[in-house]
Amino acid sequence: MDLFQDLKDRGLIYQHTDEQSLRKRLMSRPISLYCGFDPTADSLHIGSLLPILILKRFQLAGHKPIALVGGGTGLIGDPSGKASERVLNPQEIVEEWADKIKAQLSRFLDFERKDNPAVIANNYDWLGSLQVIEFLRDIGKNFPLGSMLAKESVETRMSKGISYTEFSYMILQSYDFMKLNELYGCELQVGGSDQWGNITAGIELIRRTSDEQDKEMFGLTMPLVTKSDGVKFGKTEGGAVWLDPKKTSPYKFYQFWLNTDDRDVIKFLKYFTFLTIDDINALAQDLEREPEKRKAQRTLASEVTSLVHGQEALARAEKITNALFGGGLKGLSASEVEEGFSDVPSAAIDNTDISFVDLLVQAGVVSSKRQARESIENGAIYVNDLRCNDLETSVSQLERLDGKYLIVRRGKKNYYLIKFGQ
Known part of the structure; x- marks a missing residue:
């Protein structure tokens, strides 16, 4: 299988280092590659799904993916794609989120695979013990200020303001690439299109610090996922x-x-x-x-x-x-009812010795008894899929789902969930 061509056919390649060299390297033998995921929340969202699946595609093609959880960089904040400074979270929160993200990544990548098991790493393992003087002398000197300022992730923030903390993120991500190359022989970094500047900075750092004059590293980015209606994806x-x-x-x-x-x-x-x-x-x-x-x-x-x-x-x-x-609401279990109707207006009712008209008012389905009667007479009220047009109906006569739920619909789309007792 020509993995590079498959990625191209799917529209998954936005930027890359020299195509001929990268293709040749992928076809010659398995490559180790990585993508980073900073713990900015207690879960990843579907914006992270594309790079996760890129790692999975590489693993299925016989390559060796490394999922890097940013326990260290997550304490700093990546300026890429952000219009303003990120909120800095406490270390214990970032550590907790990093553990949860590790567990999520394990659902997609195979860490027990015999030939090419995936690897999970946390960059806090090496960033957390850095000595600032040594880091600036050995690593910082390899980053010309002019080239850093020219990177899109920095340039777009200059007019709105960027702290030195976020400005330094590029150096830390580059250092990650270098460490993963040392620890796991990682030769390829993948990421979203907003990461291209950080990826190329890492390649340049490895080139400057390596004893191998002809050492070749690779980078590849995916396009920003957009929706045709203009609404932000995800x-x-x-x-x-x-x-x-x-x-x-x-x-x-x-x-x-x-x-x-x-x-x-x-x-x-x-x-x-x-x-x-x-x-x-x-x-x-x-x-x-x-x-x-x-x-x-x-x-x-x-x-x-x-x-x-x-x-x-x-x-x-x-x-x-x-x-x-x-149709078929009666076949739903209690958990399925709550899952399917978790985002509709809901009400808890203790008293079942009331009329259906009073129930509609108490549950907020209608604003008044008059409106309730009119809606029932007009056939606009449905209970558990069935039209209810009897003004004399009492609540005790209504069959509840799983013994405690009524799903009321007014008109075509207005749903209400009514829960009785405990």
Whole structure:
């Protein structure tokens, strides 16, 4: 398999060092490569998914990936792609987040593989013990100020202000590349397009400090993931889409991909799945012929949800989706109800000895009894998939899901979750 060509065909290569040399190196023998992930939160989000999957693609092709958790650089803050200074988090928080990110990365990379097991490293292991005088003398002298100022990650921040702390990030990332080369023979760094300046700085540092005059190092970046509608990739009305199922449920995760715009879905299939280009081209033809069937979107949602959360979570997400949009709410368990309706208005009701009209008012479905009666008479109120148009209905007559839930819908899209008792 020509891995470089496959990455090209998928649109996954934005910048790279000399193509001929890199291709030749990849084809000759397995290469060690790394990508860094700074712990800026207690979970990675889907903006990190692309570089994670790049490492996975290299491992599947026989190469040796290194996932570098930035326990040290996470204490500094990368200015790349940021308009203002990052908030500096306490060391104990960064350490906690680093451990969680290590666990997340282990879901994607195989650390037990016989021939080319992946490696997880934490740059705090070497950055945390640096002596400032020695570091400036031995490493800092290899960074001409002019070339640092010319790097895009620094240049774009100069007018808005950048501290020396963030300005020094490039040196630390370059040092990481050098240390990984010493420890693991790492020859290639991959990252987002905003990391190109840091990657090339690391290559130059290794060239300047190496005893091997002809030593060749490599760099490769991926494009910035954009959406055709102008909305930032990975953002929803509820905020970022996280890889942690406790922060973004598998159902919401599935829905994010299912709702992909027709203009983006083929690109995302190339970026985020391991389907062959031929299979993706076939889905592109299906999209052109029968866009209303959304086969490409359903395939994308299934593939990525299964990859990130597993088959069991995918099955649950699909079950909830089918129940919400195809009927069948009565088949949902309590956990599935809470997962599927976690972002709709909800109310807890203790008293079941009330009329359905009073319930609608108490739960905030309508603002008044008059509006409740009008909505019921007009057939606009549904309870657990069934239209309710009887003004005399009492709450005790309504069948609850799992013995404690009512899902009320007003109109076509306004859902409300009502929970009874404990």
